[in-house]
Amino acid sequence: MFGILRTLWLTFLHMGHRRVTVGYPEHKPPLPPRYRGRIILSRDPDGMERCVACNLCAVACPVDCISLQKAEQDGRWYPDYFRINFSRCIFCGMCEEACPTYAIQLIPDFEMSEYLRPNLVYEKEDLLISGTGKYPDYSFFRVAGVKIPGKDKGEAEREAPPVDIHTLLP
Amino acid sequence: MATILIDGRACPARTDENLLQACLEAGADLPYFCWHPDLGSVGACRQCAIKQFSGPDDKTGRIVMACMTQVTDGAILSIDEPQAREFRAGVVEWLMTNHPHDCPVCPEGGECHLQDMTVMTGHDSRRYRFTKRTHRNQDLGPFINHEMNRCIGCYRCVRFYRDYAGGEDLAAFAAHNDLYFGRHEDGALESAFSGNLVEVCPTGVFTDKPFSAVYSRKWDMRGAPSVCAHCAVGCNTIVNARQGTVRRVINRYHEAVNRYFLCDRGRYGHGFTSAPTRLRAPILRQDGIPVPISMATALERFAAMAKDGPIVGIGSTRASLESNFALRCLTGPDRFSTGLTQLEHDLTMQVPALLRATPARNPSLHDMESADAVLVLGEDVCVTAPRLSLALRQTLRRAAFPAADAAKVPHWMDAAVRMLGADAPSPLMVLTPAATDLDPIAATIHRAAPDNLARLGFAIAHRVDNSAPDAPDLSETEIQLADALATALRTAHRPLIVAGLQYANAALIHAAANIATALHATGADAALSLVVPDCNSMGMALTGGIPLDAVRAMARAGHIGTLVVVENDLTRRLDAATLDELLAAVPHLVVIDHIATRLAERADLLLPAASFAESGGTLVNTEGRAQRFLPALTPTMPIQESWRWTQQLTQAATHADAPEWTNLDQIVATIAQEIPALSRIIDAAPDAEYRLDGRRIRSEPARISGRTAVRADISVHDRPLPQSPDTPLSPSMEGAYSPDMPGALMPFYHAPGWNSVQSLNRFQQEIGGPMRGGDAGTRLLDDGIPPETPEWHHDIPTPFTTAPDDLLLLPEPRLFGTEELSALSPPIAARVTPATLRLSTLPAGLQDGGMVSLTLAGEHLTLPVRHDPALPPGIALCPPHLAARAFTTPVRVQLHGDDTP
Amino acid sequence: MTAPMPVIIGVTLAVLLGLATFLTWFERRLLGLWQDRYGPNRVGPGGILQAVADGIKILFKQDWIPPFADRGVFVLAPAIGMMTVLLSFGVVPVTAFWSIAGNLNVGLLFVLAMMGMGVYGVVLAGWASNSKYALLGGMRAAAQMISYEVFMGLSVLGVVMQTGSFTMRDIVLAQSGLWFIVPQVLGCVVFTLAGVAETHRLPFDLPEGENELGAGFHTEYSGMKFGMFFLAEYAGVVLISALLVTLYLGGWQGPLLPPALWFGLKTGALVCLFILLRAALPRPRYDQLMALGWKILLPLSLLNIAATGAILLLHAPG
Known part of the structure; x- marks a missing residue:
C-alpha cells in the first residue's frame, strides 16, 4: 500500500526531471561507432572486396533478408550479386557476427526511410563502400591458405613454402 | 546378435561388425574419418578412439580404435571417458595443424565431415603457432577441384579410387607430413567414378567443380529424390536446386542399387536442364519461320491439325512411363510407337519376357x-x-x-x-x-x-x-x-x-x-542380368508399342495425319533419307521435348516439356525396378510435363474420353490399371498424399536462407510457394523430417551434428543395410513363372566370316558423349573425345591416325583411324551418334582409302 | 439564473466530448512528462492539435466490420458504451444552477444503473467480435465490472446515509460544512478504486490487456467505432472524477472562485490523478484484481457502512 503511494509520488516527482529523449530531427543523438544501423560491405586494405560469398551472413540472418550468389575469379571468391532487403532487416547484427572476413558491417546510419518498399532492396553496388570500415588491417586472403593472384601457395601468414613431393628427403 | 554396453547403455550389435559401426548404429556420436561403410576400416586416422574395459571391475580400461576392434558380446565401452575424449581431441588438433583455415571459401563448408568432427571433439581454437605445411594443387579435369592443403591424410580417396573403383591415376605421394594425394601430373582423372571423391573425401580436398561454378551452400538448396536418366541402371540421386536451377546431383543411397556411389555421367550429366538451348515456349513453324506462341494457341493449332487424319505417336525410351503412356492414350495402343527401329524394338521387347522365363x-x-x-x-x-x-x-x-x-x-x-x-x-x-x-x-x-x-x-x-x-x-x-x-x-x-x-x-x-x-x-x-540401353528401355518394353518401321509404313500408306513425337530425337534413330521420307509423308509433326533436338528444328509445332528435374515420373531400370523421380523445381509455364502436354493435346483433339488426370498419382493409377505388367508401379514411391507425422516431408533444409531477399529484386511482395500436385514433399523448409522417411522421398541427408553425407548412417536400419523408412522402388519382373523343364534357345548363329573390304562396324558407346542428354552437359562435353574408327587391321597404305572415308547411316564420313590389334579380325568400332548421327546398331561397311586432299 | 434546458444539455455534451478528445492528447503529454519524454508535440502548439489529427484520421478510416462478427451487436456495442457514460452526466450538478437533472431524486441510483448498463457495451463488443481475444476480454470485463460495481454501490451508501438523500444536489449541499472525504474516507478510497476498475483504466485495464489479449474486447474494432470506445473511456474518466468531486469533495463549493471553476479544478485534478495512476502502476494479475475486490474492498465498504450507521445511530436525535 505504502509502496504504491510511494511509486505514485516518485512518478509525480519526475515532472521536474530532464527529458531523456531528444527532439529528432532537430537534435541528432550522438551514436556510438558500434551502433547497429545500415549495413555495408567493406573492402580489404588492398582495395579488393572483402566479401568471399561464404553465405554465413545469409544463414545467420533470422529474417532471411540477405541473399547472394558465389562467383570465383583466380581463386578469389566474391559475390556475383549481394542483396539485402532492408524492409525485412531487423538490424540485429547477426550477419556481422557471422562474417568471417569482417566484410559485412553495421554502421551508425539509420536514416534510410523510403516511400516505396522496393527502394529498400539494396544491391551490391549500394552496399559496397570503398574503405575498410571498422577493421582497417584485416585481410582474409593474407591469412587463409588459398592461392590468389599475387599470393602463391605458402605465402599466407605462417605458411611454409610448398612441399616438393618428388623429394625423398625427410 | 550381441549386446554391448556403451557408456552404461546396453545396445544391440552384430558380431561381424566393428565397434565404430556398432556405436554409430546405436546412435552414438563417435567421430571418425578413414572408415567408410563400403570401404571398410584401415585405422589410418586414429580418430575413433574409445575406452574398452575388460569387465565390470575394470576401472582403468584401455584405449582402442573402435573401427579396428571387433564387436564381442558383452563388451563394455566408453565414448565419454575423459582419457578417450582427450585422445580424440588431441588427434583432431593434430590433424588441423596444417589446415589452411579457408572454410569460407571452401565448397565443402557446411557439409564438411571435418567440420562436424572438429565440433564433435570440441576443438575450437588453434594452439599450433608454427608454420603450416603447404602443397601445390593439380588440375584434375572438368569434374574435380583439388585443394591438397585441406587434406587430413585419411586415405579414403585412394582407397576408393584405386582399391574400390580400380582407378590407376590417383595415388598417395611423398611421405609423413608431406603426404600428397594426386595424379603424377596435371590432367583429368580417368576413372568413371572420380566424382565420388567429392562425397568420399571427408574434407574439401576434392570438390565438385561444376557445382562450384553455380555454388550454393548445402543448407540453401532444395532437394528432391530423383533417378539418374543417363543409363538403364537407375541409380538413385538427389537433385539439388536453388533459384530455379539445378545446382548439382548427388548420390541417394539405395541398398540394392547404387549404394554409396554414382558414375561421373550420372553426377555431372544434369547440365542439359539449364542449357541455353532449352525450349521455353511453344513454337509454331509458319512458312519455315519459328514463331513463339501461347499455350492456348498451340492447343488450338493442334486441334486443327487433329482434323487432318489419324494421330500417330512416337514415344521414347528416355521419357518416363507417364509421358509414354499419356501419348499412348492420345493415339491408342495401335498407333503408339516405342520409338525404336525394328531391330532394337524386337530386342528390347523380348528382354522382360526373357528375364521372366529364365529360372535364374x-x-x-x-x-x-x-x-x-x-x-x-x-x-x-x-x-x-x-x-x-x-x-x-x-x-x-x-x-x-x-x-x-x-x-x-x-x-x-x-x-x-x-x-x-x-x-x-x-x-x-x-x-x-x-x-x-x-x-x-x-x-x-x-x-x-x-x-x-x-x-x-x-x-x-x-x-x-x-x-x-x-x-x-x-x-x-x-x-x-x-x-x-x-x-x-x-x-x-x-x-x-x-x-x-x-x-x-x-x-x-x-x-x-x-x-x-x-x-x-x-x-x-545362378543369376542373369541383361543390360538395356536407356533409362526407361525396360519401361517401354513393358508398355509395348509398334516399331518405327511400322510408323514409316503407315506414313507411306498415308495413314498419318499428325505425328506426335515425345522426347525422342528421331535423327538419332533414322538416317537422314529415311527420316526425310517419313516426314514428307506426314502432314503435321508435333514434337514435345525439353531439349532442342535436331528433330525439333523440323517440327510444325514444338512444345516445351519439363526435364527430369522439373517433373515427376517413373522409370523402370534394367533389373525391372520401377523407381519414381520427383520434381526438384516447379516448371515455369508454359513448360510442363510431357504427359500434361499430351493430355491437353488429347483434350484439344476433342476426344470424348480424354483422360482427366490432375496429378501424377492419377496417371500412375491409370497405368497400373491399364497395363498389367506395370500394375505394381504404384508402390514405387509413396503418393502425394503421403504424410509423415501428419505433415509433408520438407524439401528444403530447416536453415535455408535468403527467403525474403532472393527475389526481392523482382518484387518485395511475398508470393505463395508453388505447390506441385505431383509430389508429397513440401515446397519449403516447413514440414516433417526424420530418419524414418521413406528412401523414395529422401530430400537431403542431415542429422544433428552430422551435416555431411556421412549422416546417412543415421537413416539406415543397419550400416550398409536398407533405409529405415524402406528402400525406394519396386521390382516388376519377379512374378515370372519359369517353365518346368528348361526351354532352350536354338538360334545359334553361324560363325562370323570376314571379307577383306567388308567390315562389321560395331557401336562403341563412350562413357561421355554418346549418351544423348549428358552430352549436353558442359563438364561432360569437355571430356568428349573426337570419334575415331578402331580397326584390327589397317587397310594397305593407311597409317595409325590416318583418315579414312566411309558411308555410315546415310552419312559420308571421314574419320581418323586407330589401330587396335586386340580387336578380332573383320571388326571395326565407331562410337554411335558421335560420327554418324543415326548409327546405333552394327552394320556392314566398306572403307575407302583417304580421299581427302 | 438557470439557463434553458437545451442550452445546458448542448453545452454539457459539447464540453464533455471536447474534453474527452482533449484528454486523449493531454494524457499522452502528461505520461510523457512523468516518464521523462515528450509525448505528442508536433501538431500545433505543444502538439495540442494532435487530438484533432487523430480525430480526422479515425474518422477517415475504413468503417470495417469483420465478416465473422455479429453485425448488429457489433455496431451497437460502442454506442452503448458511449451512451451510458453521457447519460450519467445528466445527474451531475456542475453548480447549484447548472445541471441537467441534478435534483433527480434517485440521482445516485441512476448513475449506478448507467454504470451497470455500461458493462453491456464491453461484454457485447467482446462477444459480437467473434474472436477469441475479444471474447476473453469481454469475459474479463464482465467479471471485473460486475464485481466492482458491488463495492461501488456499497461505498457510496455512507454518503447517502449521511445526506439522507439520493439527490446529487442534496449531497453536494450537505457538504457545505465538511466535505464527505473526511468522514467517508474509507468509502472515498473504495469508490475511487471501483471507479478505476469500472472505467477499466490502468492499472485495472485487464479487459484490454494489450500484451496478452491484443486489445481485448475491442481487438476487432477500427475506425470511428474504435474511436467511440476510446472517447467513452476518457468521458468515463471525467465522469468518475466528477462523481468523486460531487460525492466526496464538496462539488462546486469553494471560496473566492466561482462555483463552476471550483468544480472544474477539482475534476481536473482528479483526472490528473487517474493519469498518474496509469503512469506509475503496473497491471495486477487477474486473480490479484479479483482478490483485491472481494477480499479487501468488499469488507472495507461493509465496514464503512456499519461504522457510518453506528455513528449516525449514536448521534441520532431520540
Whole structure:
C-alpha cells in the first residue's frame, strides 16, 4: 500500500526531471561507432572486396533478408550479386557476427526511410563502400591458405613454402 | 546378435561388425574419418578412439580404435571417458595443424565431415603457432577441384579410387607430413567414378567443380529424390536446386542399387536442364519461320491439325512411363510407337519376357557384388552401365573373403582382407569384341565378334547342361575356352551372367539365358542380368508399342495425319533419307521435348516439356525396378510435363474420353490399371498424399536462407510457394523430417551434428543395410513363372566370316558423349573425345591416325583411324551418334582409302 | 439564473466530448512528462492539435466490420458504451444552477444503473467480435465490472446515509460544512478504486490487456467505432472524477472562485490523478484484481457502512 503511494509520488516527482529523449530531427543523438544501423560491405586494405560469398551472413540472418550468389575469379571468391532487403532487416547484427572476413558491417546510419518498399532492396553496388570500415588491417586472403593472384601457395601468414613431393628427403 | 554396453547403455550389435559401426548404429556420436561403410576400416586416422574395459571391475580400461576392434558380446565401452575424449581431441588438433583455415571459401563448408568432427571433439581454437605445411594443387579435369592443403591424410580417396573403383591415376605421394594425394601430373582423372571423391573425401580436398561454378551452400538448396536418366541402371540421386536451377546431383543411397556411389555421367550429366538451348515456349513453324506462341494457341493449332487424319505417336525410351503412356492414350495402343527401329524394338521387347522365363535370378547391383563367378557376354558394361561394372568389380573383393575367413580376419578389415585376397582367383570372365575397363582384373578375356561370342555362350551352356544345344563348328581354342569357362561357372555357388543389347544381337542374350538356365538346373544360385540401353528401355518394353518401321509404313500408306513425337530425337534413330521420307509423308509433326533436338528444328509445332528435374515420373531400370523421380523445381509455364502436354493435346483433339488426370498419382493409377505388367508401379514411391507425422516431408533444409531477399529484386511482395500436385514433399523448409522417411522421398541427408553425407548412417536400419523408412522402388519382373523343364534357345548363329573390304562396324558407346542428354552437359562435353574408327587391321597404305572415308547411316564420313590389334579380325568400332548421327546398331561397311586432299 | 434546458444539455455534451478528445492528447503529454519524454508535440502548439489529427484520421478510416462478427451487436456495442457514460452526466450538478437533472431524486441510483448498463457495451463488443481475444476480454470485463460495481454501490451508501438523500444536489449541499472525504474516507478510497476498475483504466485495464489479449474486447474494432470506445473511456474518466468531486469533495463549493471553476479544478485534478495512476502502476494479475475486490474492498465498504450507521445511530436525535 505504502509502496504504491510511494511509486505514485516518485512518478509525480519526475515532472521536474530532464527529458531523456531528444527532439529528432532537430537534435541528432550522438551514436556510438558500434551502433547497429545500415549495413555495408567493406573492402580489404588492398582495395579488393572483402566479401568471399561464404553465405554465413545469409544463414545467420533470422529474417532471411540477405541473399547472394558465389562467383570465383583466380581463386578469389566474391559475390556475383549481394542483396539485402532492408524492409525485412531487423538490424540485429547477426550477419556481422557471422562474417568471417569482417566484410559485412553495421554502421551508425539509420536514416534510410523510403516511400516505396522496393527502394529498400539494396544491391551490391549500394552496399559496397570503398574503405575498410571498422577493421582497417584485416585481410582474409593474407591469412587463409588459398592461392590468389599475387599470393602463391605458402605465402599466407605462417605458411611454409610448398612441399616438393618428388623429394625423398625427410 | 550381441549386446554391448556403451557408456552404461546396453545396445544391440552384430558380431561381424566393428565397434565404430556398432556405436554409430546405436546412435552414438563417435567421430571418425578413414572408415567408410563400403570401404571398410584401415585405422589410418586414429580418430575413433574409445575406452574398452575388460569387465565390470575394470576401472582403468584401455584405449582402442573402435573401427579396428571387433564387436564381442558383452563388451563394455566408453565414448565419454575423459582419457578417450582427450585422445580424440588431441588427434583432431593434430590433424588441423596444417589446415589452411579457408572454410569460407571452401565448397565443402557446411557439409564438411571435418567440420562436424572438429565440433564433435570440441576443438575450437588453434594452439599450433608454427608454420603450416603447404602443397601445390593439380588440375584434375572438368569434374574435380583439388585443394591438397585441406587434406587430413585419411586415405579414403585412394582407397576408393584405386582399391574400390580400380582407378590407376590417383595415388598417395611423398611421405609423413608431406603426404600428397594426386595424379603424377596435371590432367583429368580417368576413372568413371572420380566424382565420388567429392562425397568420399571427408574434407574439401576434392570438390565438385561444376557445382562450384553455380555454388550454393548445402543448407540453401532444395532437394528432391530423383533417378539418374543417363543409363538403364537407375541409380538413385538427389537433385539439388536453388533459384530455379539445378545446382548439382548427388548420390541417394539405395541398398540394392547404387549404394554409396554414382558414375561421373550420372553426377555431372544434369547440365542439359539449364542449357541455353532449352525450349521455353511453344513454337509454331509458319512458312519455315519459328514463331513463339501461347499455350492456348498451340492447343488450338493442334486441334486443327487433329482434323487432318489419324494421330500417330512416337514415344521414347528416355521419357518416363507417364509421358509414354499419356501419348499412348492420345493415339491408342495401335498407333503408339516405342520409338525404336525394328531391330532394337524386337530386342528390347523380348528382354522382360526373357528375364521372366529364365529360372535364374534377376539380380540387383548389390546382389551382383556377391557373385563368385561372373561371365560378361558381349557387353561393355563399363560404358553402357558404369555403376554395374563397379558392382562387378566388387566380386573381386568378395573373392578374398574365404581366405579372410580362414585367417579369422573380419571382412571390414579392408587392408588385411585385400592382402589375403591378393592371390584369390578373379571371378570375372569378360567376353567382348573390344577391350573393357574390367579386363585388367578379369581371369579370362576373350575377343571375338558378337556372333562368335554368342556361339561360345551356347557352347558353354551346353557344357553346363547337356540338354542345351551346342554350337556346331567351334574352333579348337573356342572349345577349350568353353570347357574352361563352363567348369568355372559350374563350380561356382553364385554364378552371374551379364549380357546386353549393346551389339543388338539377339543370339547373345539368348546364349546368356541358356547359360543361366543351365546353371540354375545344376542347383547353383545362378543369376542373369541383361543390360538395356536407356533409362526407361525396360519401361517401354513393358508398355509395348509398334516399331518405327511400322510408323514409316503407315506414313507411306498415308495413314498419318499428325505425328506426335515425345522426347525422342528421331535423327538419332533414322538416317537422314529415311527420316526425310517419313516426314514428307506426314502432314503435321508435333514434337514435345525439353531439349532442342535436331528433330525439333523440323517440327510444325514444338512444345516445351519439363526435364527430369522439373517433373515427376517413373522409370523402370534394367533389373525391372520401377523407381519414381520427383520434381526438384516447379516448371515455369508454359513448360510442363510431357504427359500434361499430351493430355491437353488429347483434350484439344476433342476426344470424348480424354483422360482427366490432375496429378501424377492419377496417371500412375491409370497405368497400373491399364497395363498389367506395370500394375505394381504404384508402390514405387509413396503418393502425394503421403504424410509423415501428419505433415509433408520438407524439401528444403530447416536453415535455408535468403527467403525474403532472393527475389526481392523482382518484387518485395511475398508470393505463395508453388505447390506441385505431383509430389508429397513440401515446397519449403516447413514440414516433417526424420530418419524414418521413406528412401523414395529422401530430400537431403542431415542429422544433428552430422551435416555431411556421412549422416546417412543415421537413416539406415543397419550400416550398409536398407533405409529405415524402406528402400525406394519396386521390382516388376519377379512374378515370372519359369517353365518346368528348361526351354532352350536354338538360334545359334553361324560363325562370323570376314571379307577383306567388308567390315562389321560395331557401336562403341563412350562413357561421355554418346549418351544423348549428358552430352549436353558442359563438364561432360569437355571430356568428349573426337570419334575415331578402331580397326584390327589397317587397310594397305593407311597409317595409325590416318583418315579414312566411309558411308555410315546415310552419312559420308571421314574419320581418323586407330589401330587396335586386340580387336578380332573383320571388326571395326565407331562410337554411335558421335560420327554418324543415326548409327546405333552394327552394320556392314566398306572403307575407302583417304580421299581427302 | 438557470439557463434553458437545451442550452445546458448542448453545452454539457459539447464540453464533455471536447474534453474527452482533449484528454486523449493531454494524457499522452502528461505520461510523457512523468516518464521523462515528450509525448505528442508536433501538431500545433505543444502538439495540442494532435487530438484533432487523430480525430480526422479515425474518422477517415475504413468503417470495417469483420465478416465473422455479429453485425448488429457489433455496431451497437460502442454506442452503448458511449451512451451510458453521457447519460450519467445528466445527474451531475456542475453548480447549484447548472445541471441537467441534478435534483433527480434517485440521482445516485441512476448513475449506478448507467454504470451497470455500461458493462453491456464491453461484454457485447467482446462477444459480437467473434474472436477469441475479444471474447476473453469481454469475459474479463464482465467479471471485473460486475464485481466492482458491488463495492461501488456499497461505498457510496455512507454518503447517502449521511445526506439522507439520493439527490446529487442534496449531497453536494450537505457538504457545505465538511466535505464527505473526511468522514467517508474509507468509502472515498473504495469508490475511487471501483471507479478505476469500472472505467477499466490502468492499472485495472485487464479487459484490454494489450500484451496478452491484443486489445481485448475491442481487438476487432477500427475506425470511428474504435474511436467511440476510446472517447467513452476518457468521458468515463471525467465522469468518475466528477462523481468523486460531487460525492466526496464538496462539488462546486469553494471560496473566492466561482462555483463552476471550483468544480472544474477539482475534476481536473482528479483526472490528473487517474493519469498518474496509469503512469506509475503496473497491471495486477487477474486473480490479484479479483482478490483485491472481494477480499479487501468488499469488507472495507461493509465496514464503512456499519461504522457510518453506528455513528449516525449514536448521534441520532431520540
